[in-house]
Amino acid sequence: MKRKLFIASSLSAALAGCGAIGTKLNESDRMHAILGAGEKLDLALIGTHGLVREYAASDISREFPINSFDTPTDAAYAHMIGSAFASFRLRVSGMVDRPLALSLAQLNAMRQTVQVTRHDCVEGWSAIAQWGGVALRDIIALAAPRKGAGFVVFHTFDRDADGVPYYESLDFSQALHPQTLLALRQNGAPIAPDRGAPVRLKIPTQLGYKSAKWVRHIEVVPSLSHLFGGKGGYWEDQGYQWYAGI
């Protein structure tokens, strides 16, 4: 009887106790500093190497979930939708020799690439779509980053319910990856307003939150610490990993 009691109590206590201890430890900044080693190892040991699989058109998901904030509602964005983004300019600035302000027509006139790739959401689901647009590395090459540049930051029209801007960042190994795309089209049609029109980032080597929608400004910076929460992205500032390769 004692033994049975021991088994029953040790098993449930192990799991519940683990959950309780973990929840308590989760409040500690020091614990998070230790746990952060996991992300550093992921970045060092997995990194960003190789090309993701490209699928056949028949693999495209019939429904592609939308998992972001609502379409921007500010006057400037609404005006652009009304004028078919005629006044839209994608700015590229920061540590670059040639700052850019590219219209949609100019972006469409650049070399276009198409990929059918899988989008892996941090929540756990996956969906496949065809993305068309300009390889980010072509735009970066055009802007000519200066020595000392460390990250490429994406500012967007996107805001959360409290007005906090959505932004993202990539290092150069991710930004120059041949499948990292500034997408202008999804499944052949121009990116819809609720999917990030007119330009969104699509980086299939990373989890979905890296693929910022409604990109308006690309900034090349030496480090991320001076931007917003300092962690390099909207979700990163709320505890998600900057390295979203896993």
Place this chain on the structure above:
Amino acid sequence: MQTGKTVYRHSAVARLTHWLFVIAFLALVSSGLQIFNAAPYLDASDKTDPARRVLQIYAPAENVGSTIVFGHAFNTTGWLGWTDDGMGGKTGRAFPGWITIPSYQDLADGRTWHLFFAWIMVFCGIAYLIWGFARHDLRELVLRPADFRKLLPMQLYYLRLRKEPPPHGKYNPLQKLAYTLVLFVFAPLIVLSGLALSPSFDATFPWVTVIFGGRQFARLWHFVLMLALCGFFVMHVILVATNGLRNHITSMITGRYKLGAHDGVGV
């Protein structure tokens, strides 16, 4: 017979990695269930596909929890689907707050825990295996062809249909089977199926994701392997607790083990 004699059974590396593994395993299960809660379904496919759904845990209505396995729905209200929100209330979520890290719904922190302890598990496993090979400790642990014919007699002994266990070494044939499966099949596969979920790892080693049947299928394998390891964990604790609890715990702390009536028979 050497019954009662104390022997040095577990190396310092084996003992250290064992207890680190216990901590890592519990943290991984708890944080993994937290991560599962963010997309509480498993599909036997590459992309998400409701037509190939194997498991879904959800709340079809307020105060109702439902678990669907291969299309069969079970009412799991209070346990799964509609359960403890980790903050003293009830809510629609797959696994209850008392089992997850953190207790409340927080995917970011769940991932932080999971991705840290996954490496602890990997490093423990590598250290244990290298040390075990180098010191020949694994020789007595790994199932060999000669052990196959002893598996049934050993099971019969456990079922009390046979008086004596078949002669065996430090570990009996069923122990060897369990340890061999865990060390060389389940543990490597749960690590690989976890890595298969990584879009960057998938870019570097696409065949890994392919052998699991795609990304969502790998997520299903990862879950099933977790259940298998939990099954081992339960059996392990039961057997330890019913076969000289103090002796086993002591031996996994100090390394020193007191031989029982059937230990070392036939060595």
